[in-house]
Amino acid sequence: MLDTVHRIETPEGVDLDLRVAGPAVRFVAWGIDLLVRFLIGGAIAVPLAVFGNFGMGMFLIVMFLLEWFYPVLFEVLSHGATPGKKALRLQVVHQDGTPVGWLSSILRNLLRAADFLPVVYGFGLASMIATRSFQRLGDLAAGTLVVYRDELRGAILMPSVMPRPAPLPLKLAEQRAVIAFGQRAPTLPPARTQELASLAAPLVAAEPARPADPVQHLYAIAAWLVGRRVAG
């Protein structure tokens, strides 16, 4: 299935799902970091300017650290997230889901120099498109992923209806499909919404109350499945 879930198996024998982040959101995070880096550099340049040539030397070292080690320090010391990633609720983790360490963070960030070629992350984007979990070259070499910080999703974006339980027991994959319908269908044309809802005919037919509108009925089940119990 075409999906952005990366499944890992822990030593405890249970599978955990990670949701990997795509190129667009990561590019925005990079833009935020560029701005933050620029501001930090500017804030340090002002006091150093007093010291003339000596200050110039210090400033060049600060620039060097900001260029190469700004992401490393934040990723290792601050939950795998630079300020830009934190703002977009992203996080760098190893492929096995463990927090990123010094070695892999240094690798993935030094290899930015290769990902950045030929223009503004050209190779990085090509690599992300070609790999299943959106990994740029640095991620491939370091064995890292950029994932969404796990949080309770789902309740957002759901139409406000009175939740009701499904009339039949649903498998987890089926539940996910109904939830996805509830989240995405409001953005689709009405005809397409109706067409998709008709695929779930057994779910509507099993309802003793005989709902007039299958779409609203599915919305209500979706709201129940994400844990809502009152209209809202």
Add this chain to the structure above:
Amino acid sequence: MDQETFVRRAEERWRSFAVALDQLSGSARRGGADFPRLYRSICHDLALARERQFDAHLVDRLNSLALRGHQQLYRPVTPSWQRMVGFWARDLPRSVWREAPFVLVAGLIFYGAGLLLAGLVQLYPDLVHAVLDPGEVASLEAMYDPSSPHHLRPRGADTDAAMFGFYIRNNIGIGFRTFAGGIFLGLGSLFFLVFNGVVLGVVGGHLVQIGFGETFGSFVVGHGALELQAIVLAAAAGLRLGWPLLSPGAARRIDALRGGASAAVPLLYGATTLFFLAAGVEAFWSASVLVPARIKFIVGGVLWVITALYFATARRRDGP
């Protein structure tokens, strides 16, 4: 057991686990004696909820709890001071020997290109104009002209500091790019290696050929001992990174790449250290006009011997 009963029985445990996670958040501790047991019970709950096809929101919540526990428990260790000192004392020269083929190939290409071009410039002096443009040649000649007055004027310590910053940013940056270029089947590293070898060879050869050899030689001999080796190590790290893509052996190419990357990192750290030391020597010693050329040659020679001994003696200590 239906979902309601399941939640009612376990709710208390999930809450206390979430509280423990919040308390541990950001700290390097792995949690109290109770933490691993609690974590395993959450994993069990998650497996059970998935197996019974309980509600998606419940599965998501447990997945989130288990993932946070997983990340708290399997935290990478931060290297200690002892390990970092041990790296410079033992591990760095050892890994140079372990990756000897890559270091050797990089060294032969770099020094081969440099010496070849330096020799060719002696035979065909006009070759310098094929590599450098007239402006560069003129400024080079002005810089190393023994009769130029700037060799008598001491420069301030503040200028030394500015040059130190410049060398750090510029040279280590080039080292990192040389390494990163290695991911393109090693070609990027080879490009930087040949390019630097050719330019340095032509520059040195030209200055010797027009009789400025002593001013140039006394300037570069000190930091050259460190910096030239740093260039070789950075490129060797790049080749180590890219080679498994060409020749992955029994592993998948992607896994081979990851193995190559971790094997390359010690070489990269070594290159960074050498670049850093070289920047210090170049900024605060090489350009000093107070030190006679003879002393610079002696000190430079000593630095070459120390660098060579540092890497050479590791083999013996490595044991059979």
